Amino acid sequence: MTEWLGLPPLAAAHGGQIDSLIGWIHVFMFILFIGWGGFFLYCLVRFRKSRNPVADYVGVTSPASKYSEIAVAVIEGVLLVGFAIPLWAARVEGMPSASEALTVQVTAEQFAWNVHYPGPDGVFGRTDIKLLDLQTNPLGLDRDDPAAKDDVTTLNQLYLPVNRPVIVRLRSKDVIHSFGVPEFRVKQDAIPGLTIPIHFIPNVTTAEMRTRLGKPEFQYEIACAQLCGLGHARMRGFVTVQTAEEFQKWLEEQIAEQSAPDPFR
Amino acid sequence: MDIPYTVEVRRDTGLNNGKIGIWLFLASEVMLFGALFASYILIRTGSPSWPRGDTVLDYRLATFNTIVLIASSVTMVMAWASLMRRRFGTFRIYMAATVLLGGVFLVVKYFEYSHHLHLGEYPSHSNFFAIYYTLTGLHMLHVLGGMVVNAYFWGPGAKLWNTNPVWFTNRVEHSGLFWHFVDLVWIFLFPTLYLL
């Protein structure tokens, strides 16, 4: 129901609820605006000086406006208590269990998204600021840590399996960024010093979205939404949603490639 | 038309302009220090360890300063009371004492600061020192401001006594309100920074 608002195509399970809230609230706004606006225009025409030379000291006596104000308050209350609060609770508290979900760590920096998969052991390898190297090891991952052996890191490329809950643990190395993926109806600030988990279920693969939109080049994009410096406009990442098998295959390839001994070390 | 109620009080509010003005100003000061206290709470509760004030600061100096500042508040209120009793000479003595006590406070503060700076404990040393310097520094500026105003009423400003004693008394009362407020802030700063 929200095409008319021009929202981007939807590709996450929870997005429908957000969209319908946005849709309904806009309907509500339009009705109010048309109602007030119609009355307003009518007054301007009907009570212009040439038509109504003598003003009426009392004006409106009907209580209609009071009822309309009460109606506004009630509707706002319903949207608030009925939708917004419970939906938010589901967003932040309905964290899927670590076993069913895929957990990924995304560390923002000026001006890139560092993606870190724990690999099959489900444990993120140790990171250390001293190992950090802007070119070769932007996360400072300690490859000697056993837990890091099967870890996979990528730059600006987030691969996700379709229809499986994802937990993205957001962090930042320097300033505040904001992780936004319009099609997923997801946005969360990445704040230095905090690790903020968000979760969602992507439910349309990139391939499917390409055919659906008729755009063979289509990619889900991560857009930084918080001013973070000169490169803010270029802090673009990509999300590729694949079937479970494709994703598994990709992950294994990456593990093989990245755990290979580093010839330069 | 002159501005009314600079000296006499307005019937319905029972106040003169200056009294309202100074209290409004103090209200904004409450919010100023409030923000700093709020920051203190948030930063302290968020940090894994926080030094007890008396392990890094000299609480004895601060206790001395507390006594000095409280004493200056008393002399301030006595200065005003002397004017109410039309004893201008006593007023001068009390006012001088107030300013001098303020000076003592600043001197002690000076030694305290230079001691810490000497040890290399700059504001950047830790969040404890950051908040310590910010809060006490801002407070010190207030002491300084209050001293300037009080010195003015002790010296050149006192001429007003001869032409409009009521107005002068009001002014001293208002600058006293500020002075007491500065004292009051210290009363909270003292335990928060030095004892806890």
Next chain:
Amino acid sequence: MSHPGTVAAGAAHRAHEAHHEELGFWRKYVFSTDHKVIGIQYAVTGLLFLLFGFVLMMLMRWNLAYPGVPLPLIGGLFGEARMPGGTMLPEFYNELGAMHGTIMVFLGVVPLAVGGFGNFVLPLQIGAPDMAFPKINMASYWCLFLGGITMLGSFFVPGGAAQSGWTSYTPLAVIAGSGQTWWLVGMIFLITSSLLGAVNFLTTTIQLRAKGLTFMRLPFFVWAQFVTSFLLLLAFPPLEAAGVMQLMDRVAGTSFFMPSGLVVSGQVLANAGGGNTVLWQHLFWFLAHPEVYVLILPAMGIVAEIIANNTRKPLWGYRSMVYSIVFLGFVSFIVWAHHMFMTGMGTAMAAFFQTTTMIISIPSVVILTALVVSLWGGSIRFNTPMLFAISFLPMFGIGGLTGLPLGLNISDIPLHDTYYVIAHFHYVVAPGTIFALFAGIYYWYPKATGRRMNETLGKVHWFGSLVCMNVVFMPMFLVGLAGVSRRLFDAGSAYDFAQGTMHWNSVSSWGAWIMALFQIPFIFNFFWSIRNGEKAEDNVWQATTIEWSAPSPPPHGNFAVAPQAHRGPYEYSVPGANKDFTPQFEA
């Protein structure tokens, strides 16, 4: 009572001639303590800054419409560091953006709406000879002036002006170039100015009301200024404190807002760490949310005055408007974190701030409804002030209503920090507040100068501005709904999903540039009418409030005989009266 004004003038001159004639040029027009002169100083300063802020924005709009295309003709003027070959660099865009926001809010609208109209109109409207503390009033203006100079000067320091947005979020602002330090110092001046002003307005309103002018007989404009001043008084100090702390973080190396372990471009920052980034946001929005009501309440006050005058009937629901505005002021202190929904807020606090945000929209609805309903039964005159004032209503309506989806944090997820937010608040501040301010200028100009502004030019100005404002800002809703972030120097041209919105940016930009042309009649009118405008009598608009009993322009001291209020502020078209207005000041 024939003409209280003339009597007032004569006597005022007799009483004051003696020592006021002696004031030299400097004391009279520059370092003046007369609220009217200060008000005009404020207003002109505010207007100049509005114009300046607008120019900054027109530059930005070039790069948004034609990203990467060199700016023709003037592009070379800004130097290689900012626009090499006429192409805008992101650092210059960020500079312009941060300064546009700061200047418009703190140096444009606040000085004009509060400093200008508050100073000029409020004492006259309550029948006072001046503000309660004239010297503090002067100090307040000069603090603003210093703040303005500091902000302007910051464009010329190495590295340029502040670039971290008007919100100056940490850590970005702490690691930014030296322009940010100037920004902070400038803000400290501006805050001090507003605090001094607020003390003065509050004391004046409480103490210097004319005899008989009870609180429930105050014009709505005075109420608006009164509540506004409370907001300034209590909300600004925390930002002052925060400004000092950010300054410490920058120059003394403290870490109030700097968490541990920051790594900037591969380098570990040498801060002690352990600070709290979100703390800055709390302190900033503790001010900045009330601040947005500082921008809107005086506007509502102006609009209310003008609507009552030009419908020739009392404001409908005056009492409920007063209660609403007081309530609104109160609640505005507890909604601030709706700007911070995406910082990781838990359910309980999110619910709290959403609820207060919904609550605070209700008094706005009540006030707007009362203003719209006031039209019913009127005998409406469409002069320039009235045209601007009635345009305010639907424009504010659009801006206010679009605040609702932002206020519910679930719908705020896709909309936060997109152009939807930009569109929302520009509808309230630009065709909202700015229109109300234009209305106020046309309305009180005769009081300040003794002459009216030209009506035809005024109508051209109104029509062009109304159309252009919508052309500028309506497309931004679409851009925002499509998910395009704000503060992108190239309008998002790097992103595929933003491609569908790029054409809207040129529409907005052309709207803005054409709107600039429509300001020319206004600027001309403003200066030309000082000498050549049609002469205005003291009560040109046949209005009822006390300022119209003073001569135009009012002399020093305003009234010779203290005026008295005998009735409510908007007694228009009283049944049985011999004329359609019964002023407050007539016995």
Next chain:
Amino acid sequence: MSDHLATTDHDDHAGHDPADIDRHVRVYIMVFVALMVLTVITVAVSRLHLSVPAAVSVALLVATVKGGLVACYFMHLISEKKLILAVLALTAAFFVVLLALPSLTHSNGFWIPQAEPAHSDDAHK
């Protein structure tokens, strides 16, 4: 009475005749003594090294009493006009809001509470 300042229309501060002022002065002295005693008490209690919550409560309690004495007597709030008390009540309300809401919001965040510093545990010391 002529050697005393009685502001016109001054019906607060109970008139301020000589006896009144003398009584005030006696009150000031008593308050001074009380403040001194309380200062000694806070310092003494802090020497006991109570547990943090207890120490904080005692210290703030004593400070509040001291502050209250200063405000009520030196600043005459005890006999001040309603208008000023109202302004201060409003300020106090927002003061509490400012103190409480940021901390509450912080403790209600859904981030991982003891966030490991993004990269290294003790990069700085």
